[in-house]
Amino acid sequence: MKSAVIVFPGSNCDRDAAVALETMTGQAPAMIWHKDASLPDGLDLVVVPGGFSYGDYLRCGAMAGNSPIIEPLKAHATRGGYVLGICNGFQILCETGLLPGALMRNASLHFVCKPQALRPDSANSAFTSAYAGTSEVSIPIAHHDGNYFADKATLDALEGGGRVAFRYVDNPNGSARNIAGILSENGRVLGMMPHPERAIGGHEGGADGRGVFESLLGAD
Amino acid sequence: MTDTSAILAHLHAEQTEEDAAGHGINAEEWERLTSRLGRQPNLVELGIYSVMWSEHCSYKSSRRHLSKFPTKNEYVIQGPGENAGVIDIGDGQAAIFKMESHNHPSYIEPYQGAATGVGGILRDVFTMGARPIALVNALRFGDPSHPKTRSLVAGVVAGIGGYGNCVGVPTVAGETQFDAGYNGNILVNAMAVGLADQDKIFYARGATPGNPIFYVGSKTGRDGIHGATMASAEFSEGDEEKRPTVQVGDPFTEKLLIEACLELMATDAIQAIQDMGAAGLTSSSVEMADKGGIGVEMDLDKVPQREEGMTAYEIMLSESQERMLMVLKPGKEDLAKAIFEKYDLDAEVIGMTTDTGHMVLTQFGETVCDIPVAPLADDAPNYDRPWVEPKPRAPLDLSKYPEPEDYGEVLLKLMSSPDMASKRWVWEQYDRHVMGDTVDSSQSMGDAAIVRIHGTNKALAICSDCNPHYVAADPYEGGKAVVAEAYRNLSAVGATPIAITDNLNFGNPEKPDIMGQFVKAVEGMAEACRALDFPVVSGNVSLYNETDGKGIPPTPVVGGVGLIGDVSKVATLKGAQPGDVLILIGETKGHLGASLYVREWLGLKGAEAGPPPPVDLAAEKRNADFVRSLIEQGLVNAVHDVSEGGIACAAAEMALASNTSFFIDSGTDVATVCDLFSEDSGRFLLAVPSKLSSDDIQDWIDAFDTSVKWSLIGGFGDHSPGMYEEPYLAISGASAQAGIYNLVELPLSRLREAHEGWLPAYMAGVE
Numbered sequence: 011m012k013s014a015v016i017v018f019p020g021s022n023c024d025r026d027a028a029v030a031l032e033t034m035t036g037q038a039p040a041m042i043w044h045k046d047a048s049l050p051d052g053l054d055l056v057v058v059p060g061g062f063s064y065g066d067y068l069r070c071g072a073m074a075g076n077s078p079i080i081e082p083l084k085a086h087a088t089r090g091g092y093v094l095g096i097c098n099g100f101q102i103l104c105e106t107g108l109l110p111g112a113l114m115r116n117a118s119l120h121f122v123c124k125p126q127a128l129r130p131d132s133a134n135s136a137f138t139s140a141y142a143g144t145s146e147v148s149i150p151i152a153h154h155d156g157n158y159f160a161d162k163a164t165l166d167a168l169e170g171g172g173r174v175a176f177r178y179v180d181n182p183n184g185s186a187r188n189i190a191g192i193l194s195e196n197g198r199v200l201g202m203m204p205h206p207e208r209a210i211g212g213h214e215g216g217a218d219g220r221g222v223f224e225s226l227l228g229a230d
Numbered sequence: 231m232t233d234t235s236a237i238l239a240h241l242h243a244e245q246t247e248e249d250a251a252g253h254g255i256n257a258e259e260w261e262r263l264t265s266r267l268g269r270q271p272n273l274v275e276l277g278i279y280s281v282m283w284s285e286h287c288s289y290k291s292s293r294r295h296l297s298k299f300p301t302k303n304e305y306v307i308q309g310p311g312e313n314a315g316v317i318d319i320g321d322g323q324a325a326i327f328k329m330e331s332h333n334h335p336s337y338i339e340p341y342q343g344a345a346t347g348v349g350g351i352l353r354d355v356f357t358m359g360a361r362p363i364a365l366v367n368a369l370r371f372g373d374p375s376h377p378k379t380r381s382l383v384a385g386v387v388a389g390i391g392g393y394g395n396c397v398g399v400p401t402v403a404g405e406t407q408f409d410a411g412y413n414g415n416i417l418v419n420a421m422a423v424g425l426a427d428q429d430k431i432f433y434a435r436g437a438t439p440g441n442p443i444f445y446v447g448s449k450t451g452r453d454g455i456h457g458a459t460m461a462s463a464e465f466s467e468g469d470e471e472k473r474p475t476v477q478v479g480d481p482f483t484e485k486l487l488i489e490a491c492l493e494l495m496a497t498d499a500i501q502a503i504q505d506m507g508a509a510g511l512t513s514s515s516v517e518m519a520d521k522g523g524i525g526v527e528m529d530l531d532k533v534p535q536r537e538e539g540m541t542a543y544e545i546m547l548s549e550s551q552e553r554m555l556m557v558l559k560p561g562k563e564d565l566a567k568a569i570f571e572k573y574d575l576d577a578e579v580i581g582m583t584t585d586t587g588h589m590v591l592t593q594f595g596e597t598v599c600d601i602p603v604a605p606l607a608d609d610a611p612n613y614d615r616p617w618v619e620p621k622p623r624a625p626l627d628l629s630k631y632p633e634p635e636d637y638g639e640v641l642l643k644l645m646s647s648p649d650m651a652s653k654r655w656v657w658e659q660y661d662r663h664v665m666g667d668t669v670d671s672s673q674s675m676g677d678a679a680i681v682r683i684h685g686t687n688k689a690l691a692i693c694s695d696c697n698p699h700y701v702a703a704d705p706y707e708g709g710k711a712v713v714a715e716a717y718r719n720l721s722a723v724g725a726t727p728i729a730i731t732d733n734l735n736f737g738n739p740e741k742p743d744i745m746g747q748f749v750k751a752v753e754g755m756a757e758a759c760r761a762l763d764f765p766v767v768s769g770n771v772s773l774y775n776e777t778d779g780k781g782i783p784p785t786p787v788v789g790g791v792g793l794i795g796d797v798s799k800v801a802t803l804k805g806a807q808p809g810d811v812l813i814l815i816g817e818t819k820g821h822l823g824a825s826l827y828v829r830e831w832l833g834l835k836g837a838e839a840g841p842p843p844p845v846d847l848a849a850e851k852r853n854a855d856f857v858r859s860l861i862e863q864g865l866v867n868a869v870h871d872v873s874e875g876g877i878a879c880a881a882a883e884m885a886l887a888s889n890t891s892f893f894i895d896s897g898t899d900v901a902t903v904c905d906l907f908s909e910d911s912g913r914f915l916l917a918v919p920s921k922l923s924s925d926d927i928q929d930w931i932d933a934f935d936t937s938v939k940w941s942l943i944g945g946f947g948d949h950s951p952g953m954y955e956e957p958y959l960a961i962s963g964a965s966a967q968a969g970i971y972n973l974v975e976l977p978l979s980r981l982r983e984a985h986e987g988w989l990p991a992y993m994a995g996v997e
Contacts, residue, residue: 065485
């Protein structure tokens with residue numbers, strides 16, 4: 011699988027994403043600096059990693075959402091390429107409009123980092139098929155702004171379209187309908203607050219995040 | 231427009247002894263200054279002398295005592311004297327680490343004070359070429375009932391998280407304690423650990439004459455210029471001069487600075503480098519000049535500035551954050567500039583190194599400072615402050631106090647006491663997992679965090695320790711105990727302890743009793759460091775921590791680093807399995823002086839709490855080395871060191887971490903207050919698979935060292951199957967009158983509620 015990781019100033023899970031991709035796909039991703047105005051040809055997957063792009067001094071992801079690399083990212087998504095946005099990456103995807111809704115400050119107002127129980131809500135996507143038959147997984151979260159919000163019609167559409175990829179078992183941040191991750195309409199863009207790249211085994215995060223990458227490897 | 235002639239006149243003004251006193255320079259130091267200079271200084275020069283000769287930069291009260299620390303063993307590459315200590319961790323790699331305080335700023339402005347403490351310690355580490363891989367913090371707050379404590383906890387924790395989380399370095403371990411002695415003077419000590427290749431380590435030393443001095447990072451502003459007394463004598467008019475002396479942190483810029491510096495360091499462009507920490511541009515340029523034995527010439531008009539009209543005095547004394555100073559090799563300016571441009575960071579050549587041995591500064595085309603470098607650093611005052619031997623405390627007479635009626639209540643009280651209660655509320659606000667190599671963090675309540683060395687199956691174990699109650703009770707024994715606990719904690723996860731960094735927080739050194747605490751604590755620590763082959767490689771001294779004229783409890787914090795050769799062979803306190811037996815390594819003598827039990831249950835304070843447990847360093851080393859050998863052989867399921875709260879609290883923590891019932895049995899040595907809650911040093915609890923017999927354990931000991939003492943004191947899992955529906959703990963005692971009876975019988979859930987409940991309830995303002 012040919013993949014790339016976008017690096018914004020302030021991204022800090024770019025290396026984690028690269029390690030996870032290399033471990034799981036056997037192929038190191040291309041690391042793309044945000045000022046580059048193009049992506050390599052023939053990519054299967056682009057990961058928008060976690061971190062604090064531009065310090066998140068403005069609304070989370072707002073600055074990165076207007077970066078030069080966003081146009082090529084949108085083109086990649088438009089032609090059906092896979093996009094995985096994790097944590098700050100999810101926030102950025104919402105800012106670009108590739109995914110609906112927004113991530114607000116956690117209801118507790120505190121940053122929260124902990125192992126998080128999730129329910130894979132749809133095993134029908136290219137990102138979640140490996141979770142078929144799994145009722146609960148534990149994937150770590152670490153965020154200050156993970157409180158997913160969208161209007162009722164959007165939430166209904168997400169649920170109706172099988173586009174809720176993961177839900178929190180014990181909602182840590184106030185997200186609407188316990189949503190932890192959502193898919194685009196064509197199912198080829200996933201944004202999620204939990205960090206699957208921090209749960210590939212051999213560390214405190216556990217190994218339950220491997221399923222996201224295993225699913226992608228098995229996808230068309 | 232800036233009135234340059236007025237500024238220059240202000241800067242050139244000849245300073246008097248009275249002006250110097252206003253800068254904290256006493257009569258003796260004034261004499262030394264003017265004799266070295268051969269004239270009176272101008273304002274810029276006086277400012278530079280005052281910061282370089284300050285306690286913070288010169289260590290003038292502590293220097294002669296710090297030299298008592300051992301600073302070398304076979305692993306040490308760089309001991310104290312550089313930005314951070316460096317140890318050899320094999321395979322051509324090095325771990326670089328240091329701890330530093332940000333106490334006063336954090337009390338004044340907790341969020342920014344703590345945040346910039348994290349930023350500063352990170353710079354100390356990446357300045358040397360290391361990628362920071364872990365952060366640790368040691369926090370001491372006032373009494374929970376003090377009106378400021380809650381907001382200080384909230385602000386400091388948010389500040390540490392706000393900076394560390396954003397910069398993307400995991401905060402993996404720490405300690406948080408409370409005591410009325412810190413009511414007006416909290417302690418915020420931050421430690422950073424970094425990883426570098428041994429052939430890519432950068433030092434402040436090594437600069438030669440004729441090379442460009444390169445300034446990178448944030449612009450220089452007026453933040454952090456020292457002290458309100460100073461500002462009142464300043465030239466500028468208006469409110470800007472009253473800006474708070476606490477600096478403001480920008481973790482985003484720090485993140486860019488890390489990446490840009492590491493990128494530049496991968497080339498061969500840097501001759502010497504120093505971060506701009508305390509005393510900013512002054513100390514960074516003086517350090518590099520002094521260590522290289524050279525001079526510097528800088529044009530302050532070239533320094534990137536945040537606002538107009540800044541004077542040379544302000545530029546030199548600013549403590550604006552996220553700035554670095556380096557001396558480049560000739561012809562590398564363009565390469566360096568291109569890298570910093572990529573990250574949108576300011577980068578300017580602001581001067582040249584010279585062979586004059588002088589620091590020469592110009593502003594608006596005129597020389598505003600010309601002083602020899604050597605006296606600023608090498609010739610700084612070095613005091614032998616008078617001190618008195620701390621008064622030994624009378625032994626604790628336990629017979630004066632009733633035996634508790636309900637041992638369960640004692641255990642609940644200790645486990646929910648502010649020092650012992652779970653700090654989940656704190657560490658859940660820290661990203662502990664970024665960088666993907668955290669094998670074990672605060673999350674498991676373990677003795678030390680375990681961080682894998684990226685791309686290998688080796689790991690570093692990292693801990694921070696200090697029991698200020700012990701040090702207050704007996705600085706010498708307490709000092710030994712601090713170092714011994716770090717040794718124990720690293721060993722308890724299976725690591726070989728390598729070296730420590732220290733952060734010595736004390737009161738006013740001009741008071742002989744405080745100085746006595748300092749001297750004896752240092753001597754006790756030094757003895758332990760020698761006995762354990764556990765040298766000090768870096769550190770920081772924070773003095774004048776006083777509240778209403780009363781010093782804080784003496785708090786020499788130690789940050790320990792150990793090496794794990796195979797990360798698959800570690801132990802934590804959470805692995806106990808039902809059926810495991812509970813083994814105590816070490817000897818229980820029943821020492822309760824200065825313990826959590828006497829403080830929290832008996833409510834004793836100060837001298838009446840008695841002396842701390844004496845530390846037998848030979849036994850510490852023997853027992854720790856034995857436990858480590860068991861872990862390496864994969865013979866134990868869980869390990870925990872016995873410290874505050876004794877065996878009862880240590881076993882309770884192991885049971886909570888693995889959610890397993892446990893019992894401490896009658897018919898063993900354990901049955902009294904002394905046995906359960908004493909804090910004798912050098913002890914560990916082990917959960918050992920029950921398939922191993924006592925003979926096996928004795929065999930291990932015989933093969934290791936027959937003087938290791940051990941006893942079987944209980945086990946994990948249901949003691950009386952079917953008796954309880956949920957995990958529980960039972961401690962039984964035995965007496966001639968009553969036979970065998972249960973001293974403690976508690977569902978684990980109740981213990982967990984007490985342990986986990988205190989801090990969230992406190993922070994929510996629930997009484």
